[in-house]
Amino acid sequence: MNMTDPYVKQNIENGVATIEFFHPAHNSLPGDILAKLAQTITDAGTNDEIKVIVLKSGRDRTFCAGASFKELININDAEAGRIFFSGFANVINAMRKCPKFIIGRVQGKTVGGGVGLASAVDYCMASKFASIKLSELNVGIGPFVVGPAVERKLGLSGMSQIAIDADSFYDAEWARSKGLYMKVFETNEELDKEVIAFANHLCTYNPEAMAEMKKAFWTGTEDWDNLLAERAVISGRLVLSEFTKETLKRFA
Template structure:
């Protein structure tokens, strides 16, 4: 896939790899666009059961937004384009119809930590560090990271990270429940979880993810509409309505 994001299908699992290790897999415009394309592909693939998100190299999962991509933007472009593009992408990833599993193979800073917060399950390497360094750069976390992290880690810990730029270890974030596990090979661990997902009923998993997201305040309106739509679309009345429309006659509803 263009834009320094590699895509590899492994059975019913799609592995997406951020592939710019020379720059700590920092997110730039091309990478955001490639992830958006991947999200579209996932949404249209009925045979897919899980997505694993990881990165190239061993030093970093993602060190945040590439300052070269946004550092020269004027305030209006920064807010409307850069922040807006990231928001839309992260919301799309959060709304995927399949579980998103993060294999965090190294430093996970700033926008990288916000990206990790979108995942349903997070596995980290023992040497991985986590930080929100934005205030040291004169900006704030801009891709809903503080809101999502506020639902995933204790407030005291989040404030330490956001207000001081502290770098926290994988062990500390596993202890508070942000990480599901710390593993020497986070990708292998993530793939094993994806394999378990593949053995479950796909529409039940999709509906469960919608409900979990709604309970956490993630896309509540879309979740309600989506669940209602799926339920009604399975009824005989829905079929009768579509057939009547195609035949240009009044529908005959039975309540089934």
């Protein structure tokens, strides 16, 4: 594999599955990576060898740049748009339904769909460089698919603040104060040390108890299969708007 090839990979050690995704364009998420991520999380949920999951991205800088601009630019009909945005819906729903606790490791800036991933984990730790931005309004769309997950963590006030102020990054301490991050670390080394220690400690608990707790934590989201699918249709329609097409041309 070339050093710059995109991937989703999983490593299992002492009951901890580390699922890592990477894309050379700042860990953006094209459709094939989203599909692999959803499937890997789903499979990990049914693997008895795995007690806890750690979700992370490759390299040291950006955690996730969100949707792939290359793919957004090439969407030319509503069905293609729906399918693309359904990729984010499928990952969030896979995380929601997975009976294992998922720990997020956010080492750097995260944008758009990446904020959705960070919001859909069960316990998230970050470095001080992990500022967040919901930039979708900038390109004429809106954080429709990831919105429910972000709102569940930040509350409606926090989510709407960053969704409307789509030009601004909000720093890691702001995200921690709103409940997105549990802990923020000075360095990635400290972050990694704490994530692994915490994951290993969780492996000493009763898996049945953790599965029941996870179900309880996600009570009230049972309609998300339908809700996020409906939201994907909205985003798929908006990506075809004249405003969005013109804006994406500038990014291209």
